[in-house]
Amino acid sequence: QKEVEQDPGPLSVPEGAIVSLNCTYSNSAFQYFMWYRQYSRKGPELLMYTYSSGNKEDGRFTAQVDKSSKYISLFIRDSQPSDSATYLCAMRENNAGNMLTFGGGTRLMVKP
């Protein structure tokens, strides 16, 4: 079993839908949680970054962390075709040399 699990998808939604992307993890020492977006043949780019539990909102994106359940989510409101990409969750322990552990990514397709 991998440390971080993520449904690979693909997840196909119509434009304007609310998208929910999720990751589960097994390492209770993870303290920092990130979501990266990766377009085809490009490098990952950071979308959201949260520390410990709670919610964080940035425009159409909301990140949620539930440490008690070892579960994190990314919500995308009013999804756009330009949101079509692979979304990778990543997490890190407090003292781990900044080394991230990634999920396998969920491929999202938003259809016009």
Next chain:
Amino acid sequence: DTAVSQTPKYLVTQMGNDKSIKCEQNLGHDTMYWYKQDSKKFLKIMFSYNNKELIINETVPNRFSPKSPDKAHLNLHINSLELGDSAVYFCASSQELPGSVQFFGPGTRLTVL
């Protein structure tokens, strides 16, 4: 004004060869990383390096070695390439401070024939 750049973008080579991938960052960051992304998009850390220490993922074969000529560069050298080394390799960089955001390069697609 690319933040993290890698060369080459594509690399096709034969089994047994030795190759290097170059990475440069102009963000003034202290720490650089190499990741490997397999065909299933699974992104795995290989190395974390700053001027104080090199942290190696224990699963990385010793055929892989990072070389840093200066703070802005971290190259990846691979000896005796194997078919299983075919993947996309990403360089990243960040500040040294815990929790600093990592910025990724565009990737190098390595194909071993």
